[in-house]
Amino acid sequence: MFGRTADRLRTFFSVPRNRNITLLVLVLLVLSAIIQVPEPHVSLAAEPILSQGPRWLTNSLVTTLVVDVVILAMALAAVIGMKEVPSGWQNVMEMLVEGIHNLTENVSGHGTVWTKRFFPWVMTIFIYVLVSNYIGLLPGVGSIGFYHPAEGAKKEAVLVEEVAQDPDMGDGVLAASVPVGAPAEDKAKEVFIPLFRAPSADLNMTFALAIISVVMTQVFGYQALGGKYFKKFFNFGGKGFLGVIQAVVGILELILEFAKIISFSFRLFGNIFAGEVLLFVMAFLVTFLVPIPFYGLELFVGFIQALVFMLLTLVFFTMATVSHDEHH
Amino acid sequence: MEVLDRLGITWQLLLSQIVNFGLLMLLLRMLLYRPVLNMLEQRKERIAQSLRDAERAAQAAAEAEKEKAAILEEARREAQEIRAQAAREAEKIAQEIRARAEQEATEIRVKAQQEAEAQMEAVLMEAKKRIADLAIAAAEQILGRELANREEHERFVDEFLAQQLGGTP
Numbered sequence: 001m002f003g004r005t006a007d008r009l010r011t012f013f014s015v016p017r018n019r020n021i022t023l024l025v026l027v028l029l030v031l032s033a034i035i036q037v038p039e040p041h042v043s044l045a046a047e048p049i050l051s052q053g054p055r056w057l058t059n060s061l062v063t064t065l066v067v068d069v070v071i072l073a074m075a076l077a078a079v080i081g082m083k084e085v086p087s088g089w090q091n092v093m094e095m096l097v098e099g100i101h102n103l104t105e106n107v108s109g110h111g112t113v114w115t116k117r118f119f120p121w122v123m124t125i126f127i128y129v130l131v132s133n134y135i136g137l138l139p140g141v142g143s144i145g146f147y148h149p150a151e152g153a154k155k156e157a158v159l160v161e162e163v164a165q166d167p168d169m170g171d172g173v174l175a176a177s178v179p180v181g182a183p184a185e186d187k188a189k190e191v192f193i194p195l196f197r198a199p200s201a202d203l204n205m206t207f208a209l210a211i212i213s214v215v216m217t218q219v220f221g222y223q224a225l226g227g228k229y230f231k232k233f234f235n236f237g238g239k240g241f242l243g244v245i246q247a248v249v250g251i252l253e254l255i256l257e258f259a260k261i262i263s264f265s266f267r268l269f270g271n272i273f274a275g276e277v278l279l280f281v282m283a284f285l286v287t288f289l290v291p292i293p294f295y296g297l298e299l300f301v302g303f304i305q306a307l308v309f310m311l312l313t314l315v316f317f318t319m320a321t322v323s324h325d326e327h328h
Numbered sequence: 329m330e331v332l333d334r335l336g337i338t339w340q341l342l343l344s345q346i347v348n349f350g351l352l353m354l355l356l357r358m359l360l361y362r363p364v365l366n367m368l369e370q371r372k373e374r375i376a377q378s379l380r381d382a383e384r385a386a387q388a389a390a391e392a393e394k395e396k397a398a399i400l401e402e403a404r405r406e407a408q409e410i411r412a413q414a415a416r417e418a419e420k421i422a423q424e425i426r427a428r429a430e431q432e433a434t435e436i437r438v439k440a441q442q443e444a445e446a447q448m449e450a451v452l453m454e455a456k457k458r459i460a461d462l463a464i465a466a467a468e469q470i471l472g473r474e475l476a477n478r479e480e481h482e483r484f485v486d487e488f489l490a491q492q493l494g495g496t497p
Contacts, residue, residue, distance in 0.1 A: 045336020056340050064345065068352055075360035082367055084374065097364040120361060124353040199345075203335045208345030 028288035035287050038192070040280035044273070046202040047193045051148040059194055060202035063141065067131050067199055074131075100126055100310070107311075108318050114220070118317050121216055125209060126310035129200060133272055133302030136198025137295060142276060145194035200272040200305070203265060210264035213313040214257055221320030228323070233257075260316065264309065271305045460485040 013019050046060035078093035086094055100123050101115075108114040135141060199205040221229040235250035237243070275298040282291040332338075463485045464478075 043336075044334065046341075047336075056338065056344075058336070058341065061341065061344065064348055068348065071352065072355060072359065075356055079359055079363045082363060084367070084371060086367075093360065094364055094368065097361060098368055101365065101368075120353050120357045123361060124349065124356055127356070128349065128352060202341075203337050204341040205345045207337060208342050208349060211342075212346060212349055 025289065029286075032287040032289070037283045037287050040277070040284050041192050041194075042277055042280070044203075046197050046204070049146070049193060049195055051146075051193075058202070059145070059197040060199050060205065063135060063196045064132075064199045064205065066196070067128070067135055070135070071127055071131050074127075096127070097123065103311075104314060107314050108321075114224075114318070114321055117220065117223075118314060121212070121317070122310050122314045125213070125313055126306050129209070129268065129309050130303065130306035132198055132200040132205065133306060134299070135196075136201055136272060136276055137279075137298055137302065141196040141198060142194045142280070144196065145192055147190040148193050149190065198272055198276065200268050201276055203269050206265035206269040207261070209268070209309065210261040213264060213309075213316065214261050217260075217313075217316045217320045218257070220317050224321035225323055229320070264312070268305050268309055271301055275301055456486075456489055459489060463488070 013022070046058035048055050048057055049059050049062060050057060074089075074093065078090045082090060101119055104119045104122055105115045108118050218229075221232075231237075231250075233250050233254040235246045238246040275294075279291055279294055279298060282294050460482060464481055467481070
């Protein structure tokens with residue numbers, strides 16, 4: 001029994017490739033014990049990259065500009081020297097644009113004016129969210145930065161701790177598992193502020209997209225149905241018991257629109273921010289190898305979240321343009 | 329507002345993101361969506377056009393094939409006709425040649441006969457003359473003397489020969 005296992009192991013290790021990989025894994029695991037990643041610094045809010053500079057110059061704002069440049073470069077690389085017979089990068093971008101255009105067409109209905117109107121919004125949401133999600137996975141984003149004097153950082157850390165303990169925020173468990181405020185005290189009252197932060201890990205960005213999505217939903221609804229669209233929210237015309245129910249449903253619809261903003265923004269923010277924290281924590285626990293599967297997971301999550309944001313926006317747009325009376 | 333501050337939400341940053349998104353959308357619309365969608369549309373049209381062209385070409389080819397078949401059929405018929413014509417003419421010529429040959433042969437035969445008859449006549453005449461001479465010579469020897477009247481003799485022999493030969497020349 002053991003002899004056979006030993007034989008198998010011997011044949012396995014007789015292959016140089018297997019031996020080298022095993023050795024590498026062992027070395028990396030040993031190194032993981034020696035080389036320790038500093039304790040992760042977790043902040044719900046995006047931080048200003050200059051301690052003396054303006055408050056608005058946050059790391060996610062810088063990364064937003066990087067994302068813009070990346071997206072425009074992607075677009076230009078595909079469009080400059082465009083050929084009737086596509087090749088290389090042009091193929092990729094054409095596939096992306098055509099795929100989402102077809103999706104928009106399928107959801108909003110063929111032969112309507114809406115495909116053309118929805119498409120730029122939906123497409124831009126997808127590509128912007130996707131690149132924002134993925135840029136957070138690049139090495140250096142979140143790990144390159146400066147140590148700032150603790151004064152502001154201490155306040156920040158306290159704030160974050162408060163947030164972590166605030167049961168309303170729902171992030172308590174996650175934040176509590178990581179000693180958030182610790183670096184400020186350990187590092188001689190200095191706090192690490194990364195230079196880059198994924199825009200979708202900043203609530204400003206997710207809220208902005210959510211507001212755009214919901215506001216445009218109202219705009220398209222008004223364009224499609226005119227004043228009748230708002231009857232969905234303020235439906236006081238009915239009489240008797242049914243009328244009361246209709247009025248209440250209208251109010252609920254109105255609340256739903258605001259709830260959409262919250263759900264849109266916190267879904268994206270939560271997924272991406274949690275993914276970053278997860279990667280931080282995994283790298284903190286075991287420096288090498290262990291974080292790799294989580295990178296795969298985050299690639300998947302980043303794509304899915306972009307798709308979800310885009311699809312929901314598209315569905316809400318389409319629902320707003322369809323008259324309620326048509327259903328009856 | 330305390331909560332918003334904790335979450336890092338400020339109206340300036342929010343507005344900057346909204347403006348950023350709007351600008352990005354406008355730029356992408358100009359730089360990416362319009363060219364790519366135009367290109368896709370153009371390609372679609374091009375492919376449809378190509379397919380139509382291919383169909384037309386196939387049709388033309390089929391028609392050409394049909395025309396070719398018709399021309400071939402026509403050519404074959406003409407060839408057949410020409411062959412038949414040639415055969416008829418050859419037959420005619422052969423007949424003519426045969427007729428002429430026959431005629432010539434007949435002529436030759438007739439001429440040969442005539443010549444033969446003339447020769448025979450000449451031979452007969454010669455023979456008659458030789459026989460007459462011989463008869464005269466024989467008679468002279470028999471009689472031992474020369475016939476005084478030679479002309480008389482000749483006449484006599486001729487009459488005799490004519491009697492003997494029974495009129496045939």
